[in-house]
Amino acid sequence: MIIASRREFLRAGGFALAGLGLAPDRVRAAAARFRARPDSPAPLEVIAMRSDVAGSRVWFDPLGLYVEPGTTVRWIVRDNVHTTTAYHPGNDQHSLRIPEGATPWDSGYLVNPGDHFEVTLTVPGVYDYYCLPHEAAGMVGRIVVGEAGGPGNQDFDYWVGRPGTEAWRPVPDAARRAFPGVERIQNERRVHAQEVVP
């Protein structure tokens, strides 16, 4: 017995569609959409973007996360207005704290509860990111993808004095204090911000 691969099934489906009189370009478009769906969906992790009612305390939850390479991470607004923005010189001269060769991201402002933004992280290493309006308040997060390594695994000032980094901005003090350690993330997989005791 021959088990047809998805591609063969698709080809057969394409002929069937052509037989129904659909224009060839419509068939190609339909085939492309079908191919774009992965055989098994990428694993998905969700990070909530949080705030207390007064807006005086803001945080990512979890703020530390371990994932396997190829995982899609989705940030979703629960309260207040936020961004998720990678530490990368392309993002307003922030220092580089994602792996070399990884694509930086910037969600832009996510303003309504339920607004969300996704990236799929394939390059192993440590990824640090911040919320644009709340970085100075310590709203930052860290994701470890597979093996820890890269600039995000180094101390915050590793780049100081290196040629080409003159315009880079140092990580604010409150953000430095907020990042969970890489080893802790590897051990616990999900690190949550400390609960506020009223």
Ligand SMILES: [Cu+2]
């Ligand atoms: Cu924020």
